[in-house]
Amino acid sequence: xxxxxxxxxxxxxxxxxxxxxxxxxxxxxxxxxxxxxxxxxxxxxxxxxxxxxxxxxxxxxxxxxxxxxxxxxxxxxxxxxxxxxxxxxxxxxxxxxxxxxxxxxxxxxxxxxxxxxxxxxxxxxxxxxxxxxxxxxxxxxxxxxxxxxxxxxxxxxxxxxxxxxxxxxxxxxxxxxxxxxxxxxxxxxxxxxxxxxxxxxxxxxxxxxxxxxxxxxxxxxxxxxxxxxxxxxxxxxxxxxxxxxxxxxxxxxxxxxxxxxxxxxxxxxxxxxxxxxxxxxxxxxxxxxxxxxxxxxxxxxxxxxxxxxxxxxxxxxxxxxxxxxxxxxxxxxxxxxxxxxxxxxxxxxxxxxxxxxxxxxxxxxxxxxxxxxxxxxxxxxxxxxxxxxxxxxxxxxxxxxxxxxxxxxxxxxxxxxxxxxxxxxxxxxxxxxxxxxxxxxxxxxxxxxxxxxxxxxxxxxxxxxxxxxxxxxxxxxxxxxxxxxxxxxxxxxxxxxxxxxxxxxxxx
Numbered sequence: 001x002x003x004x005x006x007x008x009x010x011x012x013x014x015x016x017x018x019x020x021x022x023x024x025x026x027x028x029x030x031x032x033x034x035x036x037x038x039x040x041x042x043x044x045x046x047x048x049x050x051x052x053x054x055x056x057x058x059x060x061x062x063x064x065x066x067x068x069x070x071x072x073x074x075x076x077x078x079x080x081x082x083x084x085x086x087x088x089x090x091x092x093x094x095x096x097x098x099x100x101x102x103x104x105x106x107x108x109x110x111x112x113x114x115x116x117x118x119x120x121x122x123x124x125x126x127x128x129x130x131x132x133x134x135x136x137x138x139x140x141x142x143x144x145x146x147x148x149x150x151x152x153x154x155x156x157x158x159x160x161x162x163x164x165x166x167x168x169x170x171x172x173x174x175x176x177x178x179x180x181x182x183x184x185x186x187x188x189x190x191x192x193x194x195x196x197x198x199x200x201x202x203x204x205x206x207x208x209x210x211x212x213x214x215x216x217x218x219x220x221x222x223x224x225x226x227x228x229x230x231x232x233x234x235x236x237x238x239x240x241x242x243x244x245x246x247x248x249x250x251x252x253x254x255x256x257x258x259x260x261x262x263x264x265x266x267x268x269x270x271x272x273x274x275x276x277x278x279x280x281x282x283x284x285x286x287x288x289x290x291x292x293x294x295x296x297x298x299x300x301x302x303x304x305x306x307x308x309x310x311x312x313x314x315x316x317x318x319x320x321x322x323x324x325x326x327x328x329x330x331x332x333x334x335x336x337x338x339x340x341x342x343x344x345x346x347x348x349x350x351x352x353x354x355x356x357x358x359x360x361x362x363x364x365x366x367x368x369x370x371x372x373x374x375x376x377x378x379x380x381x382x383x384x385x386x387x388x389x390x391x392x393x394x395x396x397x398x399x400x401x402x403x404x405x406x407x408x409x410x411x412x413x414x415x416x417x418x419x420x421x422x423x424x425x426x427x428x429x430x431x432x433x434x435x436x437x438x439x440x441x442x443x444x445x446x447x448x449x450x451x452x453x454x455x456x457x458x459x460x461x462x463x464x465x466x467x468x469x470x471x472x473x474x475x476x477x478x479x480x481x482x483x484x485x486x487x488x489x490x491x492x493x494x495x496x497x498x499x500x501x502x503x504x505x506x507x508x
Contacts, residue, residue: 009068012181014089015082015106016059016171017097019121019150023168024093026195028059030172031181034191035063038183043078056097060083089180090148092116093156093167095137096123098144107147114148115174115213117156117167145507152178152213159212164331165198165205173209185210239266246278253291254298261302268306269404276285277305280421281378287428292436297424304417308448309348310354311404314397317342317385338386342394345380347449348373353409354400360408416445416456433476434469441483451490458486458495465499478502 014031018024028044035042040063048057062078069075084105090112092098098116101107107114118141126133145151156170163170169192175181176188192202239262247258258281266274281298288294306312316322323340332338348370352360363369384390404410420442427435444459446452462482469475481498488494 007199009065010151011062011064011078012089013079013087014061014063014091015080015087015101016061016093017056017101017223018059018091018093018168019056019097022093023166024057024059026166026172027091027168029060030168030188030191030195031061031063031175033194034181034183034187035061037191037194038187039066040064041066041069041076041078043080045080047081056100076214087112089175090114090116091171091175093171094119094121095140095144095153096120096135098153099135099140100116102143102147107144109147109149112148113178113180114144114151114153115178115180116144116151116153117171118153119155119157125485150178154212156209156212159208160205163201163205165201169202169205170209170212173206173211174213176206177210177213239263239271243271243274244276244402250281250285250294250298251288251291254288254295257295257298257302261298264302264306268312269401273305277301280417284421284427284428284476287425287435289432293424293428293432293439296436296439297421300439301417301421304413304420304442304445306319306450307409307413308446309407309409310350310397311400313344314394315401318398319389323386339384340386342383342385342390343453344383346377348377350448351377354404354407356403357408357411420463423466426464427470429455431475432472434466434479435481436480437465437476438466441479444483444486452491456492461495461499462486465502468502 015027016024018027025046028046038056042061042063044059044061046057046059060080060082062076064076064078082104085107085108086218087106088111090098090101091112092101095116095118095497098107098114101287119380120134120137122134126135141153144153154172156167157172165234172188172192176183176185189203192206193199195202243266244259244262245428247255247262250258258278261277262274265277265355280301281294284294284297326340327338330338348363351373352363354360355363361371383393385394400407402463420438424435424439427438441459441462444455444462446455463477465479465482469479472478482495482502485494485498486492
């Protein structure tokens with residue numbers, strides 16, 4: 001009878017999911033160095049990703065103790081890729097990457113320790129959605145907690161920024177603090193030192209990550225809680241107190257939105273424009289029953305009055321605060337030179353929109369002139385706002401701001417806003433919920449260029465359906481469903497299908 005095979009020790013499997021520029025490769029190298037210098041066999045493979053923000057990569061490691069290798073026959077065979085249901089440690093540099101690991105089956109409640117940063121870098125699908133396409137962070141964190149055996153999660157990106165390092169060092173500290181690898185803290189720190197680059201900053205970030213992980217609150221993702229009141233914005237500080245206090249005349253549930261609208265419109269075109277914003281909201285105050293009508297109308301009116309045009313884009317790109325933010329984000333040191341390149345592609349329509357109405361109409365109505373401008377702007381251009389020539393070019397465009405009320409687009413936008421407000425005001429006394437949906441539907445009109453034109457056309461389509469919707473007992477619910485369909489795709493197919501099915505009852 002043959003002797004039974006000796007029971008073999010299984011390797012420790014680690015999957016690291018990180019985006020480009022976050023030091024995922026450095027983190028993997030640290031772990032390899034840590035293992036090999038503590039008498040472990042280690043193997044690393046990486047699979048670069050594409051079309052995910054800056055390019056997410058999966059680094060997969062397996063480590064095995066040399067003490068468990070009695071002879072050549074017991075040499076471990078380490079895997080090249082993670083196997084669903086068989087990963088001990090998953091490290092995610094961002095919360096959505098943890099969600100992707102769950103989708104792949106890498107995180108399981110019987111074995112996986114999840115170490116994740118709770119910061120968000122929005123995925124392309126979230127950014128290109130016609131409506132708010134962001135994934136609910138609280139639900140994502142809850143899914144991560146339920147999928148993993150143990151979870152250590154906190155905002156590691158903020159710690160990395162505070163310590164002047166990269167998130168990989170914080171993640172390395174979190175791995176050490178979680179106690180999921182059989183090595184002491186000193187061994188982790190020795191691996192960083194052997195790396196020989198950015199040792200001081202990396203050790204500071206490592207320490208912060210270690211301490212945050214060993215704190216009791218680090219086992220779960222941060223729960224929603226009371227936040228400190230934000231400091232007044234620069235725009236708010238420049239607005240007279242009496243104008244801001246006008247928000248107190250509106251229902252309590254809508255005051256924060258009205259105040260933000262005052263700040264936005266004042267920053268966009270001045271105090272008189274902010275007063276116009278309040279004057280337009282005033283007639284609806286008497287019709288509001290629960291704060292919903294004023295709240296939604298105030299939100300959409302502020303967005304509509306502060307529409308995006310070439311003047312606004314130019315103004316925002318040359319503000320000192322933007323240069324300071326960019327310098328902070330890229331961590332420019334003293335003596336380093338920063339260059340900022342803006343990729344701009346204004347169309348003939350957008351150029352005509354910013355000009356006085358008569359001149360804008362002349363350009364759009366003159367075939368040869370419009371064709372000439374089309375050819376000149378077909379390829380767009382790169383403007384370096386960090387150079388004097390590029391800065392002055394955008395400064396010149398932004399200088400049209402005082403002339404905006406005479407521009408072609410300003411007149412069109414104000415007429416359409418007035419028509420929309422009149423519709424909301426007309427419906428509110430008898431069809432309150434439908435009026436709220438009409439107010440919310442104005443969100444379809446946003447952006448610029450083709451996106452703006454498509455949104456305006458779909459909004460007009462929904463407004464054209466109001467007579468039929470007003471005659472139905474569930475008209476508000478039907479308009480909500482149509483509005484959702486209008487945001488479903490950029491082809492309009494979902495909206496066309498929803499309109500065709502208007503006779504069908506709306507599901508509860």
